Amino acid sequence: MAIIARKKSSKKQRAPFSQRTWSIGFFSLAVLIYIFYTYILPHTPDGFQSQIQTWFPPSALNEALVWVIAALGLNIVVGYAGLLDLGFVAFWAIGGYTAGWFMSGFFNQWNFHFGSESAKVIPGIHLSFWLVLVIGALICAFFGIVIGAPTLRLKSDYLAIVTLGFGEIIPQIFVNGENIHGFNLSNGTKGISPVDSIGIFGKRLGPFDLNYKYMIFVAMAAFMVFISLRLRSGRLGRAWLAIREDELAASMMGVPLMKTKLAAYAVGAISGGLAGVAYATHVNGIFAERFQFSISIILLAMVVLGGMGNVWGVMVGALLIAWVNSTGLPAFGNEINSTFHTNINFPSYTFLIFGALLILMMLFRREGILPESRLKLLMHENDDASGNEQPHDEISEEEDL
Amino acid sequence: MALDSAPVLEAKNISVEFGGLKAVDDVSFAIPDRSVVSLIGPNGAGKTTFFNVLTGLYKPTLGFVTYDNEDITGLVPHKIAERGVARTFQNIRLFGLMTAEENVMVAMHSHLKAGIIGTIVGTPKQRSEEREARAEAQALLNFVGIGKTAKEFARNLSYGDQRRLEVARALALRPKVLLLDEPTAGMNPQESAVFVDFVYKVRDEKNIAILLIEHDMSVVMKVSERITVLDRGTKIAEGSPAEIKSNPRVIEAYLGKSAEVH
Numbered sequence: 176m177a178i179i180a181r182k183k184s185s186k187k188q189r190a191p192f193s194q195r196t197w198s199i200g201f202f203s204l205a206v207l208i209y210i211f212y213t214y215i216l217p218h219t220p221d222g223f224q225s226q227i228q229t230w231f232p233p234s235a236l237n238e239a240l241v242w243v244i245a246a247l248g249l250n251i252v253v254g255y256a257g258l259l260d261l262g263f264v265a266f267w268a269i270g271g272y273t274a275g276w277f278m279s280g281f282f283n284q285w286n287f288h289f290g291s292e293s294a295k296v297i298p299g300i301h302l303s304f305w306l307v308l309v310i311g312a313l314i315c316a317f318f319g320i321v322i323g324a325p326t327l328r329l330k331s332d333y334l335a336i337v338t339l340g341f342g343e344i345i346p347q348i349f350v351n352g353e354n355i356h357g358f359n360l361s362n363g364t365k366g367i368s369p370v371d372s373i374g375i376f377g378k379r380l381g382p383f384d385l386n387y388k389y390m391i392f393v394a395m396a397a398f399m400v401f402i403s404l405r406l407r408s409g410r411l412g413r414a415w416l417a418i419r420e421d422e423l424a425a426s427m428m429g430v431p432l433m434k435t436k437l438a439a440y441a442v443g444a445i446s447g448g449l450a451g452v453a454y455a456t457h458v459n460g461i462f463a464e465r466f467q468f469s470i471s472i473i474l475l476a477m478v479v480l481g482g483m484g485n486v487w488g489v490m491v492g493a494l495l496i497a498w499v500n501s502t503g504l505p506a507f508g509n510e511i512n513s514t515f516h517t518n519i520n521f522p523s524y525t526f527l528i529f530g531a532l533l534i535l536m537m538l539f540r541r542e543g544i545l546p547e548s549r550l551k552l553l554m555h556e557n558d559d560a561s562g563n564e565q566p567h568d569e570i571s572e573e574e575d576l
Numbered sequence: 577m578a579l580d581s582a583p584v585l586e587a588k589n590i591s592v593e594f595g596g597l598k599a600v601d602d603v604s605f606a607i608p609d610r611s612v613v614s615l616i617g618p619n620g621a622g623k624t625t626f627f628n629v630l631t632g633l634y635k636p637t638l639g640f641v642t643y644d645n646e647d648i649t650g651l652v653p654h655k656i657a658e659r660g661v662a663r664t665f666q667n668i669r670l671f672g673l674m675t676a677e678e679n680v681m682v683a684m685h686s687h688l689k690a691g692i693i694g695t696i697v698g699t700p701k702q703r704s705e706e707r708e709a710r711a712e713a714q715a716l717l718n719f720v721g722i723g724k725t726a727k728e729f730a731r732n733l734s735y736g737d738q739r740r741l742e743v744a745r746a747l748a749l750r751p752k753v754l755l756l757d758e759p760t761a762g763m764n765p766q767e768s769a770v771f772v773d774f775v776y777k778v779r780d781e782k783n784i785a786i787l788l789i790e791h792d793m794s795v796v797m798k799v800s801e802r803i804t805v806l807d808r809g810t811k812i813a814e815g816s817p818a819e820i821k822s823n824p825r826v827i828e829a830y831l832g833k834s835a836e837v838h
Contacts, residue, residue, distance in 0.1 A: 401696075402696055405695055405696045405698060406692065406695055406696065409690055409695035409702070409706065410681075410684075410685060410688045410690050410695065410706075411690075411692060411695060412695075413674070413678055413681055413682050413685070414682060414685050416671065416673070416674055416678070416682075417671050417674065417682040420671035420672060420673060420674060421669050421670075421671060423633075423653075423669070424665065424669040424670070424671065425671075425682065426652070426653040426654045426657070427631060427633075427653050427654075427657055427663055428654075428657060428662075428682050428683040428685065428745060428746075428748075428749065429654050429657040429658045429683060429685050429686035429749055430654055430682065430685045430686075431652075431654045432654065438692060442692070
């Protein structure tokens with residue numbers, strides 16, 4: 176009996192695939208999808224093509240990748256460091272407006288071009304997409320620290336409320352930022368449009384160059400995965416996990432709480448900024464009313480559903496939810512409506528369905544789709560214990576004697 | 577005996593009040609370098625409160641704490657830990673969902689230098705630092721006798737191994753003082769006996785001072801070079817185990833006034 180208990184628990188600890196396997200899988204899949212859309216799809220029958228365009232349009236894939244980038248950042252804050260952030264949309268918005276400011280004709284009082292492939296005659300600030308990524312990341316990291324410094328002292332529940340407020344304030348500033356003492360910061364509800372297209376190798380990516388954008392977004396997601404995994408395995412990652420596990424014990428072991436939490440917040444914010452810039456180029460503009468509270472919640476749902484703390488789980492969760500949200504549900508709805516001659520507006524039930532999904536997940540698979548091995552252990556510990564009359568600790572001690 | 581050496585950690589006239597209630601009242605206490613000293617007293621005597629003052633969790637209302645002749649009163653816990661005051665917890669507080677090795681490496685945080693960029697890039701310096709840290713963690717786990725459990729999650733370890741892991745983790749701070757809060761709680765007499773030898777092994781091989789809070793009198797009497805007794809927040813006695821055993825005030829505190837002792 177004792178031996179069975181031991182074996183069971185040791186089996187659970189072993190991850191089914193190593194990080195290397197996952198990385199290779201991710202890249203192979205990304206390349207296969209690219210080959211499929213670029214080289215194979217145009218040569219398939221029209222019926223099949225239109226099916227793909229209905230169910231898996233490339234633009235939805237790109238948008239899903241933007242969600243992946245943001246969700247991976249939130250995973251660092253929530254999954255690694257265990258800080259509940261309900262206002263992540265703020266970083267997304269700041270990143271988006273960074274693109275709006277530095278990659279469009281919006282500030283037409285100035286005329287500054289650098290590394291951008293857009294025509295030199297258009298006034299405004301036109302910087303290279305790559306440079307704007309860096310600027311967006313830096314601005315978001317700055318705001319992450321500014322917001323984090325006074326609030327991260329709070330215990331988790333209060334922190335959640337403060338981040339909630341932050342997530343409401345920033346979009347409101349952009350909605351009402353049309354006339355700040357005569358200065359037009361955000362163009363209000365009209366938004367900033369168009370945003371320059373991405374320039375790469377001297378070429379401008381038009382709105383239909385989705386496959387190039389796909390590659391760029393895949394690279395950005397891969398970059399976030401890389402950062403997450405590297406940091407997780409190092410000194411900082413250990414400190415984050417320690418704080419998630421037991422804040423007090425961590426501080427007693429020499430981990431500076433504020434600094435470590437701020438680092439999580441800043442790195443998370445950076446990915447929010449990257450996602451924002453990517454999103455602005457994806458929709459060719461930036462519109463204040465899109466940055467709603469629901470984005471923060473959807474991101475959180477992606478992290479929790481996917482598997483908190485596991486980058487691959489978060490990625491799967493983000494792709495899945497983003498797809499359901501943008502394409503899956505409307506397409507499914509149209510199918511139902513045309514088959515049964517009904518007229519149900521399925522996308523309006525998005526949150527009903529999300530809610531139901533979340534409840535089902537929490538009932539049957541709390542650890543997420545692809546959980547971090549350690550969380551799985553925690554969630555299923557009680558299942559193990561119920562099978563034995565004795566608690567685990569005593570069993571192992573007996574064995575040792 | 578190392579009682580005549582200079583104090584490595586010293587608390588002077590410490591008082592702690594919680595809203596008018598005096599949990600610790602004017603207690604002075606020194607831990608000589610490389611000594612093994614104990615703090616005992618009935619429940620509610622203020623031992624753990626005093627412990628928490630030493631580790632920076634509470635700020636004393638009055639008095640101050642010096643470490644290596646340096647004032648550390650009111651420093652945040654991680655700064656005190658960084659300097660070399662390490663502790664274990666009465667109810668084990670390991671990072672349960674981290675491996676034993678990771679638990680130990682968390683405590684090396686203040687010794688390691690790698691920053692965010694260095695970690696992401698994986699500079700040769702960062703890599704060698706990680707390698708050394710891992711080797712040091714393994715050595716510490718071997719030292720406390722649980723070297724085989726390095727890759728196991730802390731919460732899966734047996735109770736005794738968890739206690740040992742707490743010590744290994746504390747030692748990873750490279751402390752000069754190790755504070756053990758009821759280390760034998762939950763151990764059987766056999767294990768407690770082994771523990772006494774273990775304390776001396778830690779002291780002698782790591783060259784550090786050890787302070788224990790302990791309830792098990794047989795352990796206290798065997799292990800301590802000097803014992804300090806707290807009762808209701810004040811220090812009522814201090815001395816060698818033999819002196820404490822025969823001190824009437826101590827007996828009174830533990831057994832009540834009318835007790836007779838033969």
